[in-house]
Amino acid sequence: MRYSSITTRDASSKARLIASFTAALVSGALIASSVTAASAQENDPVADAIDEAPLSSQVINEPHESASIDLATGEGSIGADNSEQGASISYDLDSGVSLVITAQDDENSAGAATTAQVLTDNSVRLLTVFTDPDASLTSSYSTEIPEGWTAAKRADGGYDIVPGTALLEGLREDGIDGDFVLATIDAPWAIDANGRRVETSFQLEGNQLKQSIEPDENTVFPVTADPSVVGHGYYFSIYYNKSETRSMRDTGAVVGFILAAGAAIAALPGGVAVTAVLYTVGAGAVAAIATVAGNASGEGRCLKLDVPSFIPTSVKC
Incomplete structure (x- = not known):
């Protein structure tokens, strides 16, 4: 009886021990799962690339937010739109004239994520993060240029929005001359995850502005690039x-x-x-x-x- 009694108590203790150990395993698994999920969220490569992009300290809106600020010249505003329709940036003048660039969600931008940003220096940009080295490394943006104006390529690879031939000739006939630059699409740039510069270029085909990146064997993805727009007004x-x-x-x-x-x-x-x-x-x-x-x-x-x-x-x- 003593032996049997000891065996019963021993078995009961063993059961409690197993139950306690099992609960610890489950709890540990839940904690590990929670930590893993949190770590995955904290180590989002796209979010990290956006946070570490050049001039990120001057950005006034979050990646999912839209924003607009008045131009320092007081003649209009610049804006960044992050909506369900996609990301776009705009330079809007009080006269009703505007320049709009919209990221295209198609095969040209596969493997890329784009967010629109407003910067405190009176510029706006579409920040694109290329995540997949095997996808197309060209992003495409629909560009709406005001009637009568055209895009002239700059020596640095960017574009100036200037009067078209008819507008320019008409201005000169009225005795008006000078540098007419409505806005500038700044020279393209791209950097990899280690902050190294990556070869990149713009090409304007019709109303499509395309930015291509050319990584080398040392490029570490994700790669961040952007078209930036600076409004100049009229001079x-x-x-x-x-x-x-x-x-x-x-x-x-x-x-x-x-x-x-x-x-x-x-x-x-x-x-x-x-x-x-x-x-x-x-x-x-x-x-x-x-x-x-x-x-x-x-x-x-x-x-x-x-x-x-x-x-x-x-x-x-």
Whole structure:
């Protein structure tokens, strides 16, 4: 009986020990599973690449958020849209003219994730992370350029959005000349997971902006790249002949000439974008223009008006 009693108690203890050990195993498995899931979430390569991208400290919106800020020049805004329809960036002017670039969700962007970002330096970008070295290493973006304007490739591989031939010729016929750059698509860049530069280039085919990366044997994925857009507004000059300069000694004539120039430009393809800036001249600028026009006329010189600063200058003519 003693032996039997001892065996019964021993068996009961053994059962409790097994149950306790089993519970510990289950608990440990759950904890391990939780840790593994948390680690996987913390080690998301796409999220890490976005966080470590150049200028990430200047980004004002989270990857899943949309944002918009007013331009420092006060003539419009820049925005980043992250919605169910995809990621896009825009440069919108108060005149109604805008440049929009949208990431394309097709075979050209397989193995890539894209997010739209607004930066504090008045620029916007589509940050694309290439995750699969065996997928297509070209991302495609639909580009909407305002009517009358065109994209001119820069020496650094980026693009300037400038007046098309019709708009440019019309502006010059109205005595308006200078550098007309609505916005710039900055030179392309790409870096790998170790921060090494990766060869990359842009190609604009119709309305499709394509960015291709060319990794080498040392490239570590994921690779991060982007098209960035910087809005410039308008920088140009209006040249007036001697007769016009003499007339512009009167402030009323100054306003009249500026309004006339605006109306003429508005009739050109895409001209409304430039016209909007002409209509922003203030009373103080008008008085300064009239003063310089008077001095220029007295010296047999002509008036040059820089826009959008509305700084008048006396020049030879």
